Amino acid sequence: MLGEGIVKGLAETARNFFGSYVNKERLTTVQFPEERLPQIEATRDFPFLVYDGTDPEPGLRCVACQICEKECPPKCIYIVKSADKKPDATGKAQFYPAQFDIDISVCMSCQICVEVCPFDAIKMDVEFEMSSEDRFGGLLLDKYKLAKSNEYYNKIHPTEAGAVDAALAEERAKAKLAAEAKAKKDAEVAAAKAAAAAAPPPPDATPALAAETPAPAVATASGETK
Amino acid sequence: MFETIDQIFVLIKHWLLGYVPGMAQPLISAILSVVPVVIAFPLLFAITTVLERKGLGRMQNRYGPNRTGWFGILQPMADGIKSLTKEDIVPRTADQLVHFLAPVVMVIASFLVYAVVPLGRNMVIADLNAGVLFFFAIGSMVELSVFMAGWSSHSKYSLLGAMRAIAQMISYEMPLVLASVVVIMAAGSLSTVTIVNMQAGYTGIWPHWYVFTPWGITGFIIFMIAATAESNRCPFDMPEGESEIIAGYFIEYSGFKFALFFLAEYLGMFATSAMAITFFLGGWAAPFSFLTWIPSYVWFFGKLLTIICAFIWVRGTLPRLRMDQLMNFAWKFMLPLSLINIVGAGIWHFMPAGFTRWGVVSLLILLSCVLLSRGLRRNKWFHVRTYRFAS
Amino acid sequence: MTISFLLLAAITIIGTAAAMTLKNLVHCVLALSLGLVGLAALYLQLGAQFVGFTQILVYVGAVAILAAFAIMMTRSADPTASNAAASFRASGALIAVLVFAVLAWATISGTSAQPIFTAAPEGSVGQVGAALMHRFVLPLEVIGLLLTAALIGAGILAMDEHRGTR
Numbered sequence: 001m002l003g004e005g006i007v008k009g010l011a012e013t014a015r016n017f018f019g020s021y022v023n024k025e026r027l028t029t030v031q032f033p034e035e036r037l038p039q040i041e042a043t044r045d046f047p048f049l050v051y052d053g054t055d056p057e058p059g060l061r062c063v064a065c066q067i068c069e070k071e072c073p074p075k076c077i078y079i080v081k082s083a084d085k086k087p088d089a090t091g092k093a094q095f096y097p098a099q100f101d102i103d104i105s106v107c108m109s110c111q112i113c114v115e116v117c118p119f120d121a122i123k124m125d126v127e128f129e130m131s132s133e134d135r136f137g138g139l140l141l142d143k144y145k146l147a148k149s150n151e152y153y154n155k156i157h158p159t160e161a162g163a164v165d166a167a168l169a170e171e172r173a174k175a176k177l178a179a180e181a182k183a184k185k186d187a188e189v190a191a192a193k194a195a196a197a198a199a200p201p202p203p204d205a206t207p208a209l210a211a212e213t214p215a216p217a218v219a220t221a222s223g224e225t226k
Numbered sequence: 227m228f229e230t231i232d233q234i235f236v237l238i239k240h241w242l243l244g245y246v247p248g249m250a251q252p253l254i255s256a257i258l259s260v261v262p263v264v265i266a267f268p269l270l271f272a273i274t275t276v277l278e279r280k281g282l283g284r285m286q287n288r289y290g291p292n293r294t295g296w297f298g299i300l301q302p303m304a305d306g307i308k309s310l311t312k313e314d315i316v317p318r319t320a321d322q323l324v325h326f327l328a329p330v331v332m333v334i335a336s337f338l339v340y341a342v343v344p345l346g347r348n349m350v351i352a353d354l355n356a357g358v359l360f361f362f363a364i365g366s367m368v369e370l371s372v373f374m375a376g377w378s379s380h381s382k383y384s385l386l387g388a389m390r391a392i393a394q395m396i397s398y399e400m401p402l403v404l405a406s407v408v409v410i411m412a413a414g415s416l417s418t419v420t421i422v423n424m425q426a427g428y429t430g431i432w433p434h435w436y437v438f439t440p441w442g443i444t445g446f447i448i449f450m451i452a453a454t455a456e457s458n459r460c461p462f463d464m465p466e467g468e469s470e471i472i473a474g475y476f477i478e479y480s481g482f483k484f485a486l487f488f489l490a491e492y493l494g495m496f497a498t499s500a501m502a503i504t505f506f507l508g509g510w511a512a513p514f515s516f517l518t519w520i521p522s523y524v525w526f527f528g529k530l531l532t533i534i535c536a537f538i539w540v541r542g543t544l545p546r547l548r549m550d551q552l553m554n555f556a557w558k559f560m561l562p563l564s565l566i567n568i569v570g571a572g573i574w575h576f577m578p579a580g581f582t583r584w585g586v587v588s589l590l591i592l593l594s595c596v597l598l599s600r601g602l603r604r605n606k607w608f609h610v611r612t613y614r615f616a617s
Numbered sequence: 618m619t620i621s622f623l624l625l626a627a628i629t630i631i632g633t634a635a636a637m638t639l640k641n642l643v644h645c646v647l648a649l650s651l652g653l654v655g656l657a658a659l660y661l662q663l664g665a666q667f668v669g670f671t672q673i674l675v676y677v678g679a680v681a682i683l684a685a686f687a688i689m690m691t692r693s694a695d696p697t698a699s700n701a702a703a704s705f706r707a708s709g710a711l712i713a714v715l716v717f718a719v720l721a722w723a724t725i726s727g728t729s730a731q732p733i734f735t736a737a738p739e740g741s742v743g744q745v746g747a748a749l750m751h752r753f754v755l756p757l758e759v760i761g762l763l764l765t766a767a768l769i770g771a772g773i774l775a776m777d778e779h780r781g782t783r
Contacts, residue, residue: 003599006544013285013543020284029288324647356742359670363657366678370650373685377643389689392682399678416667416742 041157044124045109047102049146052089056147059089061121064097068113068122076106077113090172097143104130105139120164126156232521235262236348259351263340270530271492272302278538285542305485312481317380320478324378329479329486332371336493338364342418343500346510346523350419357418358410361501362403365456368494369395372465372475375487379478387474390549391458391465397556398455398462402498404564405448408441408571409505418501422509431515435508440588441571444595446506448564450533453498455556457491459537461544464552499533500526559598566594622662629655642688650681667742 020026030037047068051059064081080099088094113122125148132138154161230237239258246254276291276299283290291298316325342357344350354360369392376388413421427434436442455462458474466474476487503509507529510522547555570587577583632652636645653676660669749757 009543010539013539016287017281017284017539017542020287026287027289031289321641321643324643354666356666356670359667359674359742363670363673363678366674366682369682370647370677370685373682373689374647377685377689385689389686392686396679396682414743 039126039156041159043126044111044157045128046104046107046125046130047111047113047122047146048125048127048148049100049143050121050123050150050153051147052150054149056144056149058086059149060096060143060147061088061119062097062100063088063094063119063121064100065118067116067118071112071116073110073112074106074108076103076108077101078103100143100146101140102146103140105135120168123153123157123160123164228519228521232347234521235346235523256351263345263351264337267337267340267493267496268489270496270527271489272306274492274496274534275302275305277534278541281535281538282542285539309482309485314481314483315478317478319380321378321380324374325478326483328371328375328378329476329483329490331374332368332490333486333493335364335367335371336490336497338367339494339497340500343497344419344422344504344509345526346521349510349523353417353419356416358406358416358421358501361418361497362399365494365497366399368490371490375479376475379475381478383471383473384475384477387465387467387471387477390467390471391475393549394455394458394462394464394552394556397553398452398560401448401556401560401564402452402456404561404568405445405452406501406505407564407568408445409436411568411571411575412436412442418504418509422504422511425508426511428515433508433511433513433515435506435511435513437506437508439574440584440591441567441574442506444563444567444570444591446502448560448567449502449505450536452556452560453495453502454537454540455552456498457495459495460541461547462552463546464549467546495537496530496534499530499537502533503529554602559602562598563591563595567591622659625655625658625662628652629659643685646681646684646688649684650677653677653681667745 016026049056050061052061053059064079066079066081069075069077069079078099078101079097082096082098085093086096088096109124111124114124130139150161150165154165239255242258243251243255279301280290280292280298291301294300294304316322339361341351342354342360372391372395373388376384376386376391379385409421410416413424415421415424425434425436432438437446454460458465466472466476471477476484479487503526510526512518512520512522512525570590573590574583574587577586629652632648632650632655635648636652639645639648654673657669657672657677660672
């Protein structure tokens with residue numbers, strides 16, 4: 001008979017209709033601003049800058065190498081490199097971005113800046129409620145708005161941040177070991193020299209810190225810019 | 227007391243007319259009759275949009291709009307403000323005048339139809355002698371405006387949508403008219419007021435609605451299916467098939483003109499529903515004789531809302547039909563069935579009252595319905611169509 | 618000769634005149650339907666509700682739509698480049714004059730040449746129906762037969778010739 005399926009379908013929608021009033025489990029929608037779904041760890045939208053420690057001013061990992069600025073496909077990153085060096089979170093003197101702006105309205109969330117950064121200084125954020133009434137100023141984020149702590153990074157992407165932290169710690173330890181070895185060698189050389197000269201000068205503390213420089217890339221990059 | 231409440235609008239009108247000088251009375255009387263209708267039905271449209279969106283949401287296990295006002299009842303206001311403030315874009319290649327006239331003609335035609343709808347006892351704008359004919363005549367003007375809209379936009383999509391809409395409307399107008407012929411036969415009049423008055427009696431507590439006869443229920447079902455197709459609603463919303471021609475004939479309209487099309491579509495749906503109520507469900511008559519103390523207009527709008535809810539329910543359930551299925555259904559099932567229904571009504575008319583005529587007419591209609599539906603099945607009109615591609 | 622009659626007559630004449638003179642075919646159809654609506658309104662003004670509404674239903678709802686449909690199906694995107702009317706001007710004028718002469722002769726020599734001021738009969742729909750079913754039942758049936766034949770013919774024309782492949 002014609003219309004059997006229609007009746008079945010009508011019964012099904014009626015069940016849905018009344019069921020959704022009785023059984024809250026049926027409703028799959030989440031009332032957004034009040035209720036939120038748990039964040040998925042792989043979520044990412046726009047880049048932010050990671051800083052170590054508590055204060056973003058010295059703690060930024062970024063050394064203004066400008067690789068991300070060059071690689072950014074839509075050219076939404078603008079960096080002004082500092083003229084002087086300041087000690088970073090680990091106490092080493094580094095260049096720092098005097099200005100670091102990302103235009104979120106231009107950014108296409110491609111994550112290339114994150115992939116090219118040799119210092120793990122730029123990462124992807126999960127913040128998405130960024131609407132602004134100011135179309136140009138409100139979406140142009142400066143260094144202070146971009147800077148977020150490593151703890152925050154650990155909170156939003158725990159697995160990834162843990163791996164980054166471990167790698168950084170290992171690198172730093174290696175660098176430290178190398179530096180110590182170098183210092184020891186220097187000290188030995190110095191001692192030998194001192195023994196030879198019988199008037200040894202005391203070993204300086206600064207070479208040890210300088211030797212902590214993890215990669216030679218920075219040296220060449222800074223050399224080029226100078 | 228009940229009489230006063232029932233006739234309250236009529237009494238108010240007469241009271242207001244008493245203050246008008248005699249010469250202006252016909253004009254003022256017409257205005258006083260028309261204005262409430264012109265206000266009431268757009269309001270009903272607003273209510274229906276909320277009902278529809280919330281109802282459909284619930285059928286799909288969603289909440290539906292629930293932010294504006296209490297439980298989202300101010301949503302139509304927000305929609306109205308939105309469509310009023312939107313930019314009105316007219317395509318450069320469009321036929322400017324026809325493009326402008328199409329929504330106007332459509333809304334005018336949609337409102338004109340209400341002239342013959344009896345909203346309550348003694349509540350009808352014009353008791354025309356040929357009221358039913360007026361309804362169908364004005365309804366056919368909607369097709370012209372659809373054509374105007376589709377053609378003047380100068381877009382392939384809107385032209386395709388208009389062609390689909392017109393083909394569908396013409397095809398379904400046939401069963402729509404033929405389904406109402408049985409009522410005209412039974413009532414012996416083309417006047418909507420007479421048709422309702424014929425149904426307003428009671429046997430015991432049961433009403434004399436035409437839907438409680440075998441030809442009446444068949445006619446009602448055919449009428450409702452055809453009305454769904456006439457008002458371009460799901461599952462007959464091929465003309466605005468979003469997946470292939472985006473919005474059909476009003477794709478090139480924006481802002482308030484788009485809202486006018488939307489309004490006209492819903493007004494058309496209300497009008498055909500109101501006619502279905504008038505023809506088959508006793509108009510403003512109460513369903514039981516002991517409920518006649520409830521005012522007639524309450525019954526009318528209650529029935530209208532029920533039918534609207536049924537429309538929403540069907541929309542939430544059925545998928546869209548294909549064009550060939552649509553046409554086959556109209557010409558090979560609905561049309562023969564409505565013709566047989568007319569024969570059934572004739573037999574009913576000439577047989578003595580009793581169970582025999584019930585049996586005979588029901589058997590006739592049921593048998594033909596079964597045979598027709600089997601014919602549809604056997605010829606695989608409703609089966610999956612296989613496509614042959616050029617290799 | 619009331620104001621409403623003059624108004625409706627003006628609408629009818631303007632509509633039909635525009636239907637003949639406009640360049641764009643679709644505009645012609647729309648103007649023609651305006652003229653037909655005007656004519657229907659004239660019928661209504663005379664109290665012939667049935668005829669008036671049937672006029673709208675058949676001519677505006679069906680004939681105009683059919684014409685529009687034909688234009689939509691057959692015409693290319695630009696229906697303005699049509700100047701076929703110019704070549705038939707003389708013969709058209711001749712036909713128009715002949716038709717007018719015949720109609721005028723029929724009107725003048727007909728029985729209702731003298732104005733009859735009787736009130737419009739009440740329940741005219743019923744009377745029309747009774748007349749169709751009693752006095753004019755044979756013409757009605759003949760017309761019905763003709764239309765049925767036309768319908769079947771149209772169906773056969775539109776029928777799928779390769780029924781086997783379906």
